[in-house]
Amino acid sequence: MKYFPLLLWFLAGTLIAFSACKKDDCLSVWYQDADGDGLGNPNVSETACAQPSGYVANADDPDDTLDSSDCPPQTIQIGPSSLTLVPVDLSERGACNQSLAFTPNVSLSESGSSRVITSNSIPAHLVGLFGQGPGSLNPNAIAEVQKTYTVPLSPSLAGTPTELLNPQQGPAYAFGVLLNGVLLDPVAAEPWPHEGFFATNVNWEWNLDAMIINLGLDCNNAHVQPNGKYHYHGTPALYLEGLNLAGDEMVLVGYAADGFPIYYKYGYTDPDDAGSGVEALTSSYELKTGERPGDGTSAPCGEYNGVYTNDWQYTPGLGDLDACNGRTGVTPEYPGGIYYYVITDTYPFLSRCLKGSPSNDFRI
Known part of the structure; x- marks a missing residue:
């Protein structure tokens, strides 16, 4: 019976965690932000209703280490858009679905x-x-x-x-x-x-x-x-x-x-x-x-x-x-x-x- 108190503690913690999710809440995936730069590690995640401490909603920092905050990926503003300076997938471009009213000459x-x-x-x-x-x-x-x-x-x-x-x-x-x-x-x-x-x-x-x-x-x-x-x-x-x-x-x-x-x-x-x-x-x-x-x-x-x-x-x-x-x-x-x-x-x-x-x- 010496393990019974430990079992009760575990079950109570689990019940509290799940009780934080109300009936109509949606679970979200959160990503670890070890370096505190606001960008999450795509390889370390948790699923929860509320945002866990040390986790963020994005997965934009594959180099999320404790010392990578020395130079986090920079976010810049170009026009109305905020842009994080990470390489894009070259296969993902804007759709070409517009015909021009002008005649090529x-x-x-x-x-x-x-x-x-x-x-x-x-x-x-x-x-x-x-x-x-x-x-x-x-x-x-x-x-x-x-x-x-x-x-x-x-x-x-x-x-x-x-x-x-x-x-x-x-x-x-x-x-x-x-x-x-x-x-x-x-x-x-x-x-x-x-x-x-x-x-x-x-x-x-x-x-x-x-x-x-x-x-x-x-x-x-x-x-x-x-x-x-x-x-x-x-x-x-x-x-x-x-x-x-x-x-x-x-x-x-x-x-x-x-x-x-x-x-x-x-x-x-x-x-x-x-x-x-x-x-x-x-x-x-x-x-x-x-x-x-x-x-x-x-x-x-x-x-x-x-x-x-x-x-x-x-x-x-x-x-x-x-x-x-x-x-x-x-x-x-x-x-x-x-x-x-x-x-x-x-x-x-x-x-x-x-x-x-x-x-x-x-x-x-």
Whole structure:
């Protein structure tokens, strides 16, 4: 009988716990917040009616340890939305279920030594919901934006690449334009500490990557600028779907700001042999390992997780492509060989630098 008091104590505690749930109450799942940063551990949970001490309702902190509060995931405000800086699932984008009332208008021509692309910036494919209505991916409605892009017919490599992001001033150039006339503009304008461009400690070396965080992109990895211009930050899914790619040929999809051609994903196994077969080309970028060197004030701290462009590094030889996500070789349009860029399904998706001299028509 010496265990009887212990049994009574256990049964009484159980009865009290369950009596806290009234008949009409709903049980909820709560997640442990060991570091007290307001974010829960998805791997440690309890089910209860009332919130247990040390637990929260979200499961946004897989690194929930007692010492991880030194640099908790940051929450920032972008427009009306509060955003926790954790990587998104690249397969989860806004639905593309909107047809545009505008008629796409694009033309490509040659004038002397230049290629001229004119467009009203309207795609022919479905897009996400943009504008001021409920459920909108961002508050900017798509509008016709007339643009003319002029690039050289015979581009040449420059001595040093031009980065699309100026580390002192912010985005400098868009990458290029698709054959449908819609801009390829991968660089976001979201510098640390995410308090506006004129913050006293703004740091463009740590700029959020639009493809890795939730910036309201639709299924085409695109959204809308304040002037109404629809533009792609990554792989233009429905445009490519409309090309009916079989993966057995190189397909030209656009031109970069320096005039060099852009292909999607596929290239010759031997870059100098058009008869060598076609394969999916791979990027040479990977996540850095370890922790960011920042102090959380002048620059971000925490583990490299991809939300900043500076979380990624180019590793020569890791994949098929160079630091600008391109290489030199023969193509169907250039059988004598040329430098060309490749849109990949992994980081950096669209090149973040230009090997030639960019046209001012692409200046941000």
